Amino acid sequence: MNMTFLQELFNNITQRDALLRRRQGDGSTPDHAQLIRACRTLLASDGEASSIAMASRALAMYARLGDDEKRRFFERLAEEFSADPTAIDTAYARYREARDNRSLQTLFDTCEPRRQELLRRLNLPSDGTLALVRMREDLLRMLRDNPGFAAIDADFAHLFGSWFNRGFLVLKRIDWNTPASILEKIIRYEAVHEIQDWDDLRRRLDARDRRCFAFFHPAIGDEPLIFVEVALHKGLPDRIQPILKGERHAVDDPDMADAAAFFGISNCQTGLRGISFGNFLIKQVVQELKQELPQLKHFVTLSPVPGFAQWLAELRNDATLPPALLESLAELDAPDWHRDPERSERLKAVVKPLAARYLVDEKNARGLPLNPVARFHLGNGAELHRINWLGDVSPKGLKQAHGLMVNYLYVLDDIERNHENYTANATVARSSEVRDLARKARKLAKGETAK
Numbered sequence: 464m465n466m467t468f469l470q471e472l473f474n475n476i477t478q479r480d481a482l483l484r485r486r487q488g489d490g491s492t493p494d495h496a497q498l499i500r501a502c503r504t505l506l507a508s509d510g511e512a513s514s515i516a517m518a519s520r521a522l523a524m525y526a527r528l529g530d531d532e533k534r535r536f537f538e539r540l541a542e543e544f545s546a547d548p549t550a551i552d553t554a555y556a557r558y559r560e561a562r563d564n565r566s567l568q569t570l571f572d573t574c575e576p577r578r579q580e581l582l583r584r585l586n587l588p589s590d591g592t593l594a595l596v597r598m599r600e601d602l603l604r605m606l607r608d609n610p611g612f613a614a615i616d617a618d619f620a621h622l623f624g625s626w627f628n629r630g631f632l633v634l635k636r637i638d639w640n641t642p643a644s645i646l647e648k649i650i651r652y653e654a655v656h657e658i659q660d661w662d663d664l665r666r667r668l669d670a671r672d673r674r675c676f677a678f679f680h681p682a683i684g685d686e687p688l689i690f691v692e693v694a695l696h697k698g699l700p701d702r703i704q705p706i707l708k709g710e711r712h713a714v715d716d717p718d719m720a721d722a723a724a725f726f727g728i729s730n731c732q733t734g735l736r737g738i739s740f741g742n743f744l745i746k747q748v749v750q751e752l753k754q755e756l757p758q759l760k761h762f763v764t765l766s767p768v769p770g771f772a773q774w775l776a777e778l779r780n781d782a783t784l785p786p787a788l789l790e791s792l793a794e795l796d797a798p799d800w801h802r803d804p805e806r807s808e809r810l811k812a813v814v815k816p817l818a819a820r821y822l823v824d825e826k827n828a829r830g831l832p833l834n835p836v837a838r839f840h841l842g843n844g845a846e847l848h849r850i851n852w853l854g855d856v857s858p859k860g861l862k863q864a865h866g867l868m869v870n871y872l873y874v875l876d877d878i879e880r881n882h883e884n885y886t887a888n889a890t891v892a893r894s895s896e897v898r899d900l901a902r903k904a905r906k907l908a909k910g911e912t913a914k
Contacts, residue, residue: 493527493528493532495528495536498524498528498536499539501521502521502585505517505518505521506580517584518586525594525598526597530601533601534609537602537615538609538611544577544578545577546576546577547573550573551574554570579621582595582618582619582622592683593682593684593686596623596683596735598734599734599735600732600733600734603616603733623735623738624738627680627688627740629743632678632740632743633679633680633681634677634678634748635679637649638669638675641668642685645685646664648685648686648687649664649677649687652687653729654727654729654730655729656707656726666708666709667709670709671716672720673695674695674723674752675690676690676691676693676744677689677690678740687731688731688732688735688740689731690728690744691727691728691729691745692725692726693726694706694723694724694726695759696721696723696724697720697722699722699724699763700724701765702853702854703726703765703855703857703860703868704856706726717756718758720756720758721758721759722759722760722761722762722763723749723756723759723763725745725763725764725765728744728764745843745873746843746878749873762873763871763873764840764869765851765854765870766869766870767836767864767868767869768818768821768864768867769834769835770864771821771834771863771867772863772864773863775795775821779792785908787910788910792813794810795810795865801853801861811852813907814865814867815867815900816900816903816907817904818864819850819897819900819903820904820908822847823847823898824904826889831889832889837871842886844879846893847892848869848872848897849872849897850868851867851868852867854867855867
């Protein structure tokens with residue numbers, strides 16, 4: 464079937480629903496009680512056509528609520544739209560007696576909170592999916608102060624995991640000819656290295672040594688889910704500023720590149736937090752690049768190390784550390800220390816090993832690496848390959864990691880093994896260089912000479 468015809472059909476449906484909502488608006492501001500009544504009516508509806516209209520009306524009401532009313536709406540969802548404990552006990556008793564598939568299915572159905580069916584019905588309008596993503600964004604914002612909302616979030620995560628299954632995602636290359644409405648979103652959503660203006664965006668998209676790819680979902684139109692920026696390079700890059708400035712000394716012709724560097728991966732939809740797209744994105748982009756440029760040998764990131772500076776500041780308060788190490792680290796307090804070659808070299812000898820310790824040995828409560836970027840790439844099967852000194856000397860780079868950046872290397876033959884070892888044992892795949900740095904860090908902590 465002609466895809467253009469389908470796209471026009473979906474666009475017409477979306478425009479019709481938007482017009483319907485505008486006509487339904489009476490200028491009054493609804494409250495959460497009205498929305499709850501609308502949700503109950505929606506759950507009681509048997510007709511598909513009427514359900515679509517009711518869902519559209521309910522979503523329009525939600526969009527007009529203020530934060531206090533949204534919070535009360537979520538409170539009612541948590542309390543009144545959960546599963547019925549009495550019904551669960553009855554269904555379990557029947558299953559325990561019968562032990563057959565029919566009673567088991569009844570038990571499954573009974574255990575499902577009514578919220579999940581409500582969310583499914585709210586998803587019926589053509590723009591319902593995006594509206595629900597925005598709704599979860601509100602929920603996540605309120606979750607910290609309202610831990611009782613966690614059950615609602617679990618329902619969202621369960622449904623979004625199916626609705627945003629990899630099979631529904633569409634990979635598109637973003638370039639200077641991409642519609643301006645999407646390019647504007649790329650500027651707005653860039654989360655790693657801020658895009659300053661349209662000229663900056665053009666440097667990142669229009670140069671022959673750049674690529675950018677994004678995942679889209681048919682149900683939410685031109686809203687990207689996640690995108691990755693790529694720089695083609697000769698050898699592995701170790702500094703971000705030349706890439707951002709468009710300095711292309713290393714490779715002028717894409718066919719001369721032997722490495723593809725992923726230097727910015729940005730999740731665009733806060734409401735889809737926890738729904739994994741990045742691993743699929745990187746693997747598919749690798750396939751796309753290999754098909755276009757078969758000479759590429761290395762697929763590597765140039766990644767930030769958020770949280771390292773904070774961790775190091777806390778470490779410096781440890782009175783058990785050798786005084787000589789603490790004195791060396793005190794040089795980080797000097798203004799513009801990174802501009803002083805001698806001071807920078809002295810700091811490099813102690814900070815890089817400590818960064819290796821942070822990335823390899825420091826774990827969170829779940830026994831996984833403390834650093835979130837490390838968790839992402841190691842979980843995808845990458846290797847912690849190299850720690851780059853003064854890789855990012857921007858104010859942000861110096862503040863979050865004292866200028867450090869990391870190369871995570873994706874070796875195609877090793878990805879599955881690294882992923883399985885990480886998943887089973889939280890094993891950090893790392894190069895011999897990083898292993899040596901971590902060993903030096905342990906010696907520094909004991910006051911031994913690091914060689």
